[in-house]
Amino acid sequence: MTEHPVVIVGAAMGGLRTAESLRRAGYAGGIRMIGDELHAPYNRPPLSKDVLSTGVTHEAVAFPSRAETADVEWMLGSRAEAVDLESRSVTTADGTEHSYRALVVATGLRPRRLDFAPTPGRHAIRSLDDAMALRDVLVPGARVVVIGSGFLGCELGSTATKLGCSVTVVTPSAEPMIRPLGELLAHELRTRLEREGVAFFLGAEVIGLDDGVTLADGTVIPADVIIEAIGSDCNDAWLAGTGLDLSDGVLADNALRAVTTDGLAHDDIYVVGDIARFPNPMFDDVPRRIEHWNIPTDTGRRAGAVLGAYLGEGFTEAVATPFAPMPSFWSNQFDIKLQAYGLPGLADEAGIRILEGDLGGEVAVGYHRDDRLVGVVGVGLKAALLPYRQQIAGGA
Amino acid sequence: MYQCQNYGQCVFEAPNIFHLNDDDKLEHLAEADESERANVENAVDVCPMQAIRIVE
Numbered sequence A: 001m002t003e004h005p006v007v008i009v010g011a012a013m014g015g016l017r018t019a020e021s022l023r024r025a026g027y028a029g030g031i032r033m034i035g036d037e038l039h040a041p042y043n044r045p046p047l048s049k050d051v052l053s054t055g056v057t058h059e060a061v062a063f064p065s066r067a068e069t070a071d072v073e074w075m076l077g078s079r080a081e082a083v084d085l086e087s088r089s090v091t092t093a094d095g096t097e098h099s100y101r102a103l104v105v106a107t108g109l110r111p112r113r114l115d116f117a118p119t120p121g122r123h124a125i126r127s128l129d130d131a132m133a134l135r136d137v138l139v140p141g142a143r144v145v146v147i148g149s150g151f152l153g154c155e156l157g158s159t160a161t162k163l164g165c166s167v168t169v170v171t172p173s174a175e176p177m178i179r180p181l182g183e184l185l186a187h188e189l190r191t192r193l194e195r196e197g198v199a200f201f202l203g204a205e206v207i208g209l210d211d212g213v214t215l216a217d218g219t220v221i222p223a224d225v226i227i228e229a230i231g232s233d234c235n236d237a238w239l240a241g242t243g244l245d246l247s248d249g250v251l252a253d254n255a256l257r258a259v260t261t262d263g264l265a266h267d268d269i270y271v272v273g274d275i276a277r278f279p280n281p282m283f284d285d286v287p288r289r290i291e292h293w294n295i296p297t298d299t300g301r302r303a304g305a306v307l308g309a310y311l312g313e314g315f316t317e318a319v320a321t322p323f324a325p326m327p328s329f330w331s332n333q334f335d336i337k338l339q340a341y342g343l344p345g346l347a348d349e350a351g352i353r354i355l356e357g358d359l360g361g362e363v364a365v366g367y368h369r370d371d372r373l374v375g376v377v378g379v380g381l382k383a384a385l386l387p388y389r390q391q392i393a394g395g396a
Numbered sequence B: 001m002y003q004c005q006n007y008g009q010c011v012f013e014a015p016n017i018f019h020l021n022d023d024d025k026l027e028h029l030a031e032a033d034e035s036e037r038a039n040v041e042n043a044v045d046v047c048p049m050q051a052i053r054i055v056e
């Protein structure tokens, strides 16, 4: 291996895709992948869906490994603690300094936790290990309270119900998944989930977790298992003090180069995956983080291509190549299959309307900003969504 | 081991190989030319079900 490899911190989907793309871009030098999990990169979405109900093993979710990245140097179980941009070196928890010629930030997110004293029975899910721990306690008859009603919370509610648990979802929101779906579809989906046996406490504030889940109005919901699905925080502590803009994830430009608080882009530092906040000209010039599964792949490909050019040739052209990835998201809850394209969350309040189908069955809901379609969510529909996807990509 | 759920993401990556028919069912060629390898690998990457395997 070379003295100064490309160091990728975060050995998951975004990091893996970046390494593959670097190789495709012709970079043949060293790549060192530093990740604090012990598992080689794997696919997370099944951990709240089918795999959680069948069997949680690494084998079931591992990404296939490719010949092109066979010589990547894997440093698993190793945590980056700090980085010095001047001397170009990452320090891991064991004190080792890893000097680099270019750095890729791919450290993703971790579940946000409620601020209560630790009690047994509390779970959150991001990793394979989290899913294994959760699988063990989702036994028939278990009383499960899911806190948070985003896609993840609703999926976990669905899977736990299918496993024979009795499930209650507690949320401060007026409807589950209301952001980004909006009232219309969110209300319909809640009705469907209730029909399948999930109970909801809406507009509820959790004030304690001692004996079950205590709500602000005094209600106590008995719980054997508490799953916190209240959102995520960015794994950016190791970048503290670097001058990079960490105000929400790590700011990057459209070439995915990390940007400082002074607005300067580093040609040798790239940001990919859930932690990357970058502008997408498909919508506007506002940098956003997008926590969708396609983003680690799209940003990894992009960062690998630009970085490969930086280390090889054609950098200016690579940076100037347009990058406007289509956000895409899916979620499975009971027999409800949701598929989304674009950014529904950008819609004006009055810009949410049914495009085709009917709300009670298969439906496509359109999300408009200034009358332009910026997102579409389909329930049950698949190929029928593709023209809308086209429309979102086409702009105007 | 994973079932295709006809999301159609693969169609964007390798339109010469994958196709969604009028019944929302995915169809694909049994064999792909070597020149399509990069596209098919891209299709493998974007399949939400991780349902595509390349068999040499």
Ligand SMILES: Cc1cc2nc3c(=O)[nH]c(=O)nc-3n(C[C@H](O)[C@H](O)[C@H](O)COP(=O)(O)OP(=O)(O)OC[C@H]3O[C@@H](n4cnc5c(N)ncnc54)[C@H](O)[C@@H]3O)c2cc1C
Residues within 6 Å of the ligand: A009, A010, A011, A012, A013, A014, A015, A034, A035, A036, A037, A043, A044, A045, A046, A047, A048, A078, A079, A080, A081, A106, A107, A108, A109, A110, A125, A126, A127, A152, A235, A238, A272, A273, A274, A275, A291, A292, A293, A294, A295, A296, A328, A329, A330, A331, A332
């Ligand atoms: C249970 C679950 C279900 C999901 N379902 C869907 C879905 O249905 N549809 C959808 O679109 N998206 C879904 N997602 C989101 C999708 O999985 C994420 O967008 C994707 O995993 C992000 O990949 P990433 O590589 O950016 O980050 P991550 O997968 O978070 O990887 C970051 C890696 O970096 C490691 N790391 C962090 N800090 C350090 C450090 N200091 N040093 C070394 N390593 C570090 C982490 O341990 C982790 O391995 C789901 C996510 C989860 C958890």
Ligand code: SF4
Residues within 6 Å of the ligand: B003, B004, B005, B006, B007, B008, B009, B010, B011, B018, B026, B046, B047, B048, B049, B050, B051, B052
């Ligand atoms: S992307 Fe995967 S799930 Fe979707 S149609 Fe293609 S093979 Fe099927």
